[in-house]
Amino acid sequence: MFGVVLLNDWSARDIQAWEYQPLGPFLSKSFATTISPWVVSAEALLPFRGPWSRPADDPQPLPYLQDAQDQASGALDIVLEASIVTAAMRATGQPAALLSGSSCRHAYWTVAQMVAHHTVNGCNLVAGDLLGTGTQSGPAAVEAGSLIELTTGGREPLALPNGERRTFLEDGDEIILCGRCSAPGYRSIGFGECRGVIIPARI
Numbered sequence: 001m002f003g004v005v006l007l008n009d010w011s012a013r014d015i016q017a018w019e020y021q022p023l024g025p026f027l028s029k030s031f032a033t034t035i036s037p038w039v040v041s042a043e044a045l046l047p048f049r050g051p052w053s054r055p056a057d058d059p060q061p062l063p064y065l066q067d068a069q070d071q072a073s074g075a076l077d078i079v080l081e082a083s084i085v086t087a088a089m090r091a092t093g094q095p096a097a098l099l100s101g102s103s104c105r106h107a108y109w110t111v112a113q114m115v116a117h118h119t120v121n122g123c124n125l126v127a128g129d130l131l132g133t134g135t136q137s138g139p140a141a142v143e144a145g146s147l148i149e150l151t152t153g154g155r156e157p158l159a160l161p162n163g164e165r166r167t168f169l170e171d172g173d174e175i176i177l178c179g180r181c182s183a184p185g186y187r188s189i190g191f192g193e194c195r196g197v198i199i200p201a202r203i
Contacts, residue, residue: 006036006194074110087172102138
């Protein structure tokens with residue numbers, strides 16, 4: 001791994017609900033991806049690494065995905081925030097509303113495990129390839145990293161500070177992902193904003 005960026009692999013949940021069984025996410029995730037402006041190198045992230053473990057009551061990784069060094073320092077403490085600006089908020093000059101916050105230290109897989117699993121069957125991986133980790137969510141409900149998790153699958157609408165409610169994103173909504181690493185004795189490192197606006201479909 002050369003470095004890390006923030007990534008939003010926008011999901012069309014209506015399409016995903018239809019194709020998920022048995023195909024899995026396909027067209028629902030193939031239409032757009034947004035990344036942050038800067039790549040933070042793996043070397044720069046060294047001070048922010050820490051122990052990684054899987055919850056004891058979860059299935060444990062297979063032997064080829066278990067490594068003592070990776071478990072000792074495979075977690076990355078990148079503090080994450082997801083925010084929204086709706087069209088109505090933008091029109092009235094309101095600031096972005098925080099949706100959730102968490103840390104990559106809660107990731108279900110380490111980067112090393114993802115690379116190992118990706119290549120274990122001979123699948124090609126070359127310099128410049130971009131790998132997505134999947135949604136980064138923490139253990140608490142308020143640390144969910146996607147709107148579908150925050151709204152319990154769309155069953156519990158999320159109330160925004162201006163009175164609007166969201167179960168799914170609407171035209172004009174802007175999503176902003178931010179990430180930052182901090183540790184005593186080291187400079188804080190940011191990734192820049194990963195942001196994009198939902199625009200109406202062309203008919």
